[in-house]
Amino acid sequence: MGPAPFLLIAVVFFAQAGQAQGGFGAARPAECGVQEGFRAANKWERAKEPNLQSYCALLASGTAKLVNTGALAKDVPAIADEADKLLPGRAAPSVLKGRALLRLGKASEALVVLSEARTRDDRALDDPVALLAWARANARTGHFEEAAQAYRAALPRTSALAAAERSAASFEAGMVVMAQGPKAVDDAVAMLRQARREAQDSMQTASVVALALALDRSGQKDEARAVLAERVRSDAKPVLADPRVTGALADAGMSSEADALLATALEATDGVAARDAWHRYLEGAAARSAWSEHARAHESAASARPRDPKKERPK
Numbered sequence: 498m499g500p501a502p503f504l505l506i507a508v509v510f511f512a513q514a515g516q517a518q519g520g521f522g523a524a525r526p527a528e529c530g531v532q533e534g535f536r537a538a539n540k541w542e543r544a545k546e547p548n549l550q551s552y553c554a555l556l557a558s559g560t561a562k563l564v565n566t567g568a569l570a571k572d573v574p575a576i577a578d579e580a581d582k583l584l585p586g587r588a589a590p591s592v593l594k595g596r597a598l599l600r601l602g603k604a605s606e607a608l609v610v611l612s613e614a615r616t617r618d619d620r621a622l623d624d625p626v627a628l629l630a631w632a633r634a635n636a637r638t639g640h641f642e643e644a645a646q647a648y649r650a651a652l653p654r655t656s657a658l659a660a661a662e663r664s665a666a667s668f669e670a671g672m673v674v675m676a677q678g679p680k681a682v683d684d685a686v687a688m689l690r691q692a693r694r695e696a697q698d699s700m701q702t703a704s705v706v707a708l709a710l711a712l713d714r715s716g717q718k719d720e721a722r723a724v725l726a727e728r729v730r731s732d733a734k735p736v737l738a739d740p741r742v743t744g745a746l747a748d749a750g751m752s753s754e755a756d757a758l759l760a761t762a763l764e765a766t767d768g769v770a771a772r773d774a775w776h777r778y779l780e781g782a783a784a785r786s787a788w789s790e791h792a793r794a795h796e797s798a799a800s801a802r803p804r805d806p807k808k809e810r811p812k
Contacts, residue, residue, distance in 0.1 A: 526589035529553035548583040555580040559593050563600065573597035588614040588621035596630045604637035622647075625654040629666055636673055636750035644750065645673050645681075652688065664696035665741075668704050669749035675711050676751060678787030682715045699739035703758065705729060706737065710761045714791055725765060733762035753782045757792060764799065772799035 528549065546552075559576035562569040577594035581587070591614035598607035611631050614621040622631045632647035648670035655663045667688050675685035689711050692704035705728040712721035736742070737759055746752045760774035775796035783789065 526553070526556060526587070528584070528587065528589070529556065546584060552580050552583040552587075555583070556589055556593060559597070563593070563597055570597050570600040573600075586617060588618035591617065592621055592624075592627050592630075595634065596626070599630050599634055599637075604634050608634040608638055608640075625651050625658060628654065629662075632673075633669070633748045636669070636748065639750060641673060641676060641750065645670075645677060648673055648688075649684075652691075660695045661697065661700070664692045664694075664700055664704065665745050665748075667692035668696065668700065668707060668745050669751075671704075671707060671711065672746065672749045672751040672754060675707075675714065676754070676786065676788075679714075682711055686711045686715060686717075699736045699742050700745065702729060702733060702736045703739075703742040703745070706733060706758050706762045710757060713761065714788055721761075722765070725762070729762055729765075732766075734759065737762065753778075753786075756781070757783065757788070760792075760795065760799075764795070768799050772796055775799060 528546075529552075555576050559573045559580070562576070563573050574594045574597050577590040577597065580593075581590040591610050595607045595611035595614060598604075598610060607630065611622065611627075611634055614627075615631075622628050628647055628651035632644050632651055635641070635647060636644035648666070651666060652670055655666055658666070671685045671688035671692060674681045674688060686708065689704055689708040693701060693708055696704045705724060709721040709725045712718070712724065737755065743752070743755070746755055756774045756778035760771045760778060763771035763774060775792050779789065779792050779796065783792065
């Protein structure tokens with residue numbers, strides 16, 4: 498690759514490093530760093546590593562495919578492997594490959610590759626984008642303690658990300674931390690308040706409902722009802738079924754909480770549907786969760802309410 502094409506790719510790559518890019522923002526590898534613009538790149542480093550220019554170009558190309566054209570994520574693992582062959586042992590190719598595998602729905606493989614990156618460099622996952630990938634890979638594979646730690650570490654570092662990505666990260670973090678039980682629910686409340694402030698559209702409604710659920714679980718029932726009454730005034734079912742919401746729950750490994758969210762949203766307007774949702778929640782994996790007793794109490798309360806014949810389902 499000649500210097501001009503490389504310069505073009507690198508400019509795009511480094512510009513992305515300072516921008517929020519919807520969940521897959523680019524983090525510039527330290528070995529590809531620049532000072533006072535691209536023309537002043539580290540010449541000594543390039544002299545020591547003749548493959549550095551090609552290596553950085555490959556990482557830039559892979560990142561561009563992942564960030565700007567997610568449909569090309571399937572090409573990124575091979576690009577990362579090629580970069581790894583040029584400069585073996587560096588962490589950046591593994592981080593890029595792990596993010597791509599996660600994007601492709603291969604969470605278990607992503608976890609292995611991201612673990613390898615951290616073995617190569619204990620600071621490889623310090624960047625918020627890499628940390629979010631690490632959190633999601635752990636959450637999707639059921640390693641919730643590790644996921645909670647990663648989300649807690651990532652949230653204070655997400656200021657450079659787009660609002661949509663920050664709110665998604667806060668929502669996911671709140672759901673994962675809330676699943677740890679009563680000892681962590683206050684932290685989950687704080688995370689979900691943050692998600693509510695920054696989210697828009699369906700994700701804002703989902704964040705409001707999740708916040709109400711967390712408040713109720715923490716014993717702040719009056720505030721939980723007030724939060725719902727202020728924002729949720731219509732049928733929340735279509736909103737909670739939005740792909741952005743279900744995707745965020747999946748990223749957090751919390752798809753099993755979908756019925757608890759739905760039940761919470763419905764309690765004030767449709768007791769029968771809320772009771773059914775709590776019942777489904779308890780029939781699933783959540784029956785053994787830290788919040789099963791809370792759900793049973795709500796199911797019993799909903800069952801005890803007088804029934805509205807207009808809302809009864811036809812036999």
